[in-house]
Amino acid sequence: MRPFTYSRAASVEEAAKTAATTPGARFIAGGTNLLDLMKLQIETPAHLIDVNHLGLDRIEPTAEGGLKIGALVRNTDLAADKTVRRDYAVLSRALLAGASGQLRNKATTGGNLLQRTRCPYFYDTRMPCNKRRPGSGCGALKGVSRSLAILGTSEACIAQHPSDMAVALRLLDAQVDTASADGSRRSIPIADFHLLPGDTPHIENALKPGELITSVTLPRPLGGTHVYRKVRDRASYAFALVSVAAVFAKDGQTRFAFGGIATKPWRTPAADAAASSGAAAVAEAALSDARPTVHNAFKQRLTARTLASLYRQKGA
Amino acid sequence: MPDPLTRRSLLQGSAAAAAAISVSGEAQAAPAGSPQRRKEQQQMNPVGLTVNGREVHLQLDPRTTLLDALREHMHLTGTKKGCDHGQCGACTVIVEGRRINSCLTLAVMHEGDRITTIEGLGTPEKLHPMQRAFITHDGYQCGYCTPGQICSAVAVLEEIGAGIPSHATENLDQIAFSDNEVRERMSGNICRCAAYPNIVAAIREVAEGEKA
Ligand SMILES: Cc1cc2nc3c(=O)[nH]c(=O)nc-3n(C[C@H](O)[C@H](O)[C@H](O)COP(=O)(O)OP(=O)(O)OC[C@H]3O[C@@H](n4cnc5c(N)ncnc54)[C@H](O)[C@@H]3O)c2cc1C
Numbered sequence: 001m002r003p004f005t006y007s008r009a010a011s012v013e014e015a016a017k018t019a020a021t022t023p024g025a026r027f028i029a030g031g032t033n034l035l036d037l038m039k040l041q042i043e044t045p046a047h048l049i050d051v052n053h054l055g056l057d058r059i060e061p062t063a064e065g066g067l068k069i070g071a072l073v074r075n076t077d078l079a080a081d082k083t084v085r086r087d088y089a090v091l092s093r094a095l096l097a098g099a100s101g102q103l104r105n106k107a108t109t110g111g112n113l114l115q116r117t118r119c120p121y122f123y124d125t126r127m128p129c130n131k132r133r134p135g136s137g138c139g140a141l142k143g144v145s146r147s148l149a150i151l152g153t154s155e156a157c158i159a160q161h162p163s164d165m166a167v168a169l170r171l172l173d174a175q176v177d178t179a180s181a182d183g184s185r186r187s188i189p190i191a192d193f194h195l196l197p198g199d200t201p202h203i204e205n206a207l208k209p210g211e212l213i214t215s216v217t218l219p220r221p222l223g224g225t226h227v228y229r230k231v232r233d234r235a236s237y238a239f240a241l242v243s244v245a246a247v248f249a250k251d252g253q254t255r256f257a258f259g260g261i262a263t264k265p266w267r268t269p270a271a272d273a274a275a276s277s278g279a280a281a282v283a284e285a286a287l288s289d290a291r292p293t294v295h296n297a298f299k300q301r302l303t304a305r306t307l308a309s310l311y312r313q314k315g316a
Numbered sequence: 317m318p319d320p321l322t323r324r325s326l327l328q329g330s331a332a333a334a335a336a337i338s339v340s341g342e343a344q345a346a347p348a349g350s351p352q353r354r355k356e357q358q359q360m361n362p363v364g365l366t367v368n369g370r371e372v373h374l375q376l377d378p379r380t381t382l383l384d385a386l387r388e389h390m391h392l393t394g395t396k397k398g399c400d401h402g403q404c405g406a407c408t409v410i411v412e413g414r415r416i417n418s419c420l421t422l423a424v425m426h427e428g429d430r431i432t433t434i435e436g437l438g439t440p441e442k443l444h445p446m447q448r449a450f451i452t453h454d455g456y457q458c459g460y461c462t463p464g465q466i467c468s469a470v471a472v473l474e475e476i477g478a479g480i481p482s483h484a485t486e487n488l489d490q491i492a493f494s495d496n497e498v499r500e501r502m503s504g505n506i507c508r509c510a511a512y513p514n515i516v517a518a519i520r521e522v523a524e525g526e527k528a
Pocket residue numbers: 026027028029030031032033034035036051071072097098099100103106107108109110111112113114115162163164165211212213214237238239240401402403
């Protein structure tokens with residue numbers, strides 16, 4: 001790791017202010033992604049601001065009947081929360097399908113949303129990568145791209161978004177609440193939070209420099225049957241090749257979100273509209289814009305099969 | 317017979333090699349005498365921890381992971397460095413009652429925390445029931461992953477007791493012990509010798525003992 005200085009923020013305001021005024025500053029929450037990348041010198045912050053002691057670790061009901069999840073709530077606690085288990089089961093399921101028990105004990109809501117891709121070329125500092133080193137090229141395009149995205153890709157980057165949790169949050173239409181150094185607060189719809197790679201794959205989200213995630217807010221529960229299905233190379237402790245989150249509800253309210261196949265947590269209105277026509281129709285609608293490589297074309301068939309298995313699971 | 321290579325001498329050899337790797341790894345990060353190194357010497361942070369019931373006060377470079385603080389600074393070498401990237405679980409310790417990967421957290425972030433390592437669970441004279449069960453069931457071969465496995469296993473039984481669900485839980489409101497639950501919950505601890513069936517048997521024995 002490159003040398004850095006460390007401080008503990010005592011308040012949200014102080015954290016945001018320090019981040020905006022200290023060159024090379026980054027927040028550290030669970031540290032499970034940031035430290036991993038710092039050891040490989042993919043991330044080289046000059047200063048770390050520890051945001052673990054800001055009281056952002058609570059889960060509270062909102063006046064609108066939804067749920068406000070503090071940015072520092074651990075993945076274990078969010079998955080185990082009674083209200084989440086009852087009203088937002090797809091979120092519990094997505095969290096529990098990710099990482100390991102040890103990692104979920106540390107990983108936070110905010111950190112999980114911001115975790116970076118698992119593209120092998122992003123991890124290999126000897127290889128070109130537009131996300132790691134803007135303008136250097138993309139090692140994956142002509143490389144081994146089996147794990148990478150088929151939706152939302154660009155000429156510059158085809159990296160998949162790795163989070164399971166974020167797929168469920170996308171399905172549930174969560175809002176990402178933030179605080180900035182000037183004292184302003186805002187709430188970003190999750191659909192606009194993660195950005196497509198386009199020409200600037202190194203810019204991954206809508207946060208401004210120094211902007212701190214304070215919480216994630218869920219709207220009122222949708223009801224219905226919640227399912228999260230993740231397909232991976234081993235039965236546990238591996239990132240998704242394909243994942244599908246779904247809420248099967250009455251009155252044409254069924255919706256789907258996809259992970260492992262796209263550059264950001266993915267939803268398509270066309271897929272939701274095809275729900276009553278069955279799994280094959282949903283897959284066709286979801287994948288109509290897919291741009292696979294020779295290595296990851298299998299993800300199309302795998303998505304269709306995952307949807308089929310989801311329909312069976314829902315029926316059972 | 318020409319100098320037989322015993323399992324113990326092999327283990328000692330590889331342990332020394334592992335130690336050498338971690339020392340040279342630190343040296344690589346910033347060569348002594350370099351501007352980086354000088355800068356870093358000015359930036360030692362005081363850290364107070366309670367490790368296995370004992371208060372410890374250290375001055376640490378903020379880059380020091382909890383794992384390196386335990387092994388290199390407190391000489392508690394029971395906790396192992398495997399991958400150093402949260403992928404293998406050999407570094408699992410229990411912090412404030414929860415198991416974590418000590419390699420993916422900074423020691424300075426744990427000011428005031430209570431930490432339990434394999435050395436704090438039991439001693440050779442007075443083994444923790446989980447340590448005894450691993451011996452009874454042969455829950456290891458080379459033993460490198462074992463401290464992490466045991467710390468994880470102790471925490472897994474507490475997590476099940478506390479009603480925390482897992483990916484293997486069919487009904488999110490009914491959390492109970494099963495071999496399947498153990499396999500899923502222990503998936504963050506890799507065993508290169510694949511002693512998995514015996515590890516599950518050891519954990520089952522302790523779980524049944526706790527129920528009785
Ligand atoms: C071996 C391994 C396997 C894994 N498997 C999976 C998996 O299967 N599925 C999955 O979804 N994930 C998986 N993960 C990733 C894991 O979920 C993430 O590492 C974790 O969620 C990151 O959260 P954190 O709190 O530790 O983030 P940190 O590492 O602390 O931070 C990550 C980033 O977010 C920023 N940040 C943190 N908090 C805030 C905030 N409040 N406001 C603004 N910025 C912030 C940091 O500056 C940093 O850039 C795995 C990780 C490992 C190491």
